[in-house]
Amino acid sequence: xxxxxxxPSNKVTxxxxxxxxxxxxxxxxxxxxxYRQSLGQGLEFxxxxxxxxxxxxxxxxxxxxxxxxxxxxxSTLTIQRTQQEDSAVYLCASSRGLQETQYFGPGTRLLVL
Amino acid sequence: xxxxxxxxxxxxVSEGALVLLRCNYSSSVPPYLFWYVQYPNQGxxxxxxxxxxxxxxxxxxxxxxxxxxxxxxxxxxKPSAHMSDAxxxxxxxxxxxxxxxxxxxxxxxILTVHx
Numbered sequence: 467x468x469x470x471x472x473x474p475s476n477k478v479t480x481x482x483x484x485x486x487x488x489x490x491x492x493x494x495x496x497x498x499x500x501y502r503q504s505l506g507q508g509l510e511f512x513x514x515x516x517x518x519x520x521x522x523x524x525x526x527x528x529x530x531x532x533x534x535x536x537x538x539x540x541s542t543l544t545i546q547r548t549q550q551e552d553s554a555v556y557l558c559a560s561s562r563g564l565q566e567t568q569y570f571g572p573g574t575r576l577l578v579l
Numbered sequence: 580x581x582x583x584x585x586x587x588x589x590x591x592v593s594e595g596a597l598v599l600l601r602c603n604y605s606s607s608v609p610p611y612l613f614w615y616v617q618y619p620n621q622g623x624x625x626x627x628x629x630x631x632x633x634x635x636x637x638x639x640x641x642x643x644x645x646x647x648x649x650x651x652x653x654x655x656x657k658p659s660a661h662m663s664d665a666x667x668x669x670x671x672x673x674x675x676x677x678x679x680x681x682x683x684x685x686x687x688x689i690l691t692v693h694x
Contacts, residue, residue, distance in 0.1 A: 470622070497680060499680065499681075499682075508685075508686050508687065511682065514681065516680060525681070557622055567613075572621055573621075
């Protein structure tokens with residue numbers, strides 16, 4: 467079946483602009499996660515959604531970052547007023563539940579100029 | 580807090596040689612441990628995961644990992660390296676308590692395989 471998909475695959479933006487990154491989880495997966503992979507910080511957790519529960523936002527680095535998940539499926543990660551330090555690969559993952567294996571998408575490579 | 584440490588950011592082996600990638604965890608309770616592989620410009624792919632009631636876990640592509648509680652280790656091995664194994668490997672632990680869904684990753688080990 468189809469895996470986790472993310473779009474765009476690459477995004478170049480100017481400092482100060484807003485960007486939206488999209489994630490389409492595997493059908494039927496109730497949990498969805500966002501991670502960030504950067505040279506300086508490695509792989510770090512950002513946020514996860516599980517069913518209708520309130521999301522765990524504890525990994526979001528600042529209030530410029532937000533995410534939503536509509537209809538329990540697609541999720542959008544929004545970064546407002548982008549900074550150069552936001553340049554990274556943003557990875558999305560999904561799982562059947564919080565205790566289940568997380569399957570990752572190919573990522574969105576964000577470059578802030 | 581639970582964490583994982585990967586010893587060696589780069590490992591280089593000859594084709595056909597043993598691969599050993601090290602991972603140690605810090606945890607006072609049985610952890611949920613994973614190994615993921617990342618090929619260039621791709622996402623993470625699950626290699627194998629720890630499940631209770633066993634100590635040796637076999638994954639894809641001939642990799643396996645042994646859970647040693649006394650050493651708090653979950654090292655990844657493969658008896659004979661292949662050129663296609665060249666990638667970055669991440670050890671990860673799933674947190675518990677109120678952070679149940681999060682994965683915490685090690686810093687990664689880049690594996691180079693030379694002819």
